[in-house]
Amino acid sequence: MRPNILPLTLALALAIPTVASAADQPPPRIIVVGEGQSTLAPDMALLSLSVMREAATAREALTANNDAMAAVISAMKSAGIEERDLQTAGVQIAPRYDYTPKQDGTQEAKLVAYQVTNTLSVRVRDIAKTGEILDKAVGLGVNQGGGISFTNDDPSKVMTEARKKAVADAVAKAKTLTEAAGVKLGRILEISEMPNFQQPRPMMQEYAAKAGADAVPIQAGENAYSVQVNVTFELN
Incomplete structure (x- = not known):
């Protein structure tokens, strides 16, 4: 039986590497x-309002904070802020200690009170009311935060x-x-x-x-x- 032999032209084509043309x-x-x-x-103000209350127990601090924040939220709604523009951004409960130096150079920690902080994010769509709303919020117990930025709805x-x-x-x-x-x-x-x-x-x-x-x-x-x-x- 004769072995399979590739045509000479095809064999040469396979042996010579392809050279890319300029068009490639x-x-x-x-x-x-x-x-x-x-x-x-801007047509919208973004406010961050925080209420911090302190008491001997966490429960007492939380109750006082709840009352103060409820008053702030009610005032926001009375000022024309819609429900969709009020959002709780965080609630934090933390103990507060006093530290007394000791003779050995260390410090003695004594639990003094509990602090509860509730932060409310507010979108004010009528910028002309922003100063009035801030003033009212502080009068009702907002004692931390105060962050403010201005943006556009669309x-x-x-x-x-x-x-x-x-x-x-x-x-x-x-x-x-x-x-x-x-x-x-x-x-x-x-x-x-x-x-x-x-x-x-x-x-x-x-x-x-x-x-x-x-x-x-x-x-x-x-x-x-x-x-x-x-x-x-x-x-x-």
Whole structure:
């Protein structure tokens, strides 16, 4: 029986490595980062209000704290804050000790009281009432916290503007770079938005929340929403 013999042309084709043609090579490209920013006056205030009560026992401290926080929540609702905008952020019960130095250099711990802290998160949709609400809360027993920030309920439109500016910024940078390098800028191959870069940042502007003469003065300013994009261009 004759052995199987590959045709000469096929054997040579298998023996010679394939050389990639120029058409198989990826086109030269440039990647540019563009940034866009748009500002918007806030329409919502976020408050963090804490009530701390102290007593000889944890039960007594919790009862006193419950009464004080119930009064604060009732006042928030009377001021027009809806149920959906009130949320308990945490309840903490902790002992408090006094430490007395001893002759041997150590300290003796003595239980003095128990502290109970209840924190309430409040969304104020009428910014003009923010100072009034803070003042009322303190009068009803809020003695810790006081954290405040300003945000927007729906920043989608201003985010769209920021995205457009970011892409335009990338295009402008790419044109500058390619002109300086003496090459021609081609079509866009890919666009991607960088995550975790969209949080609003406060901008100092003249925007005051008008309230009563005795209310806490509040400056809401403006929020700046920023977007970064990576844009890949083909080079011709």
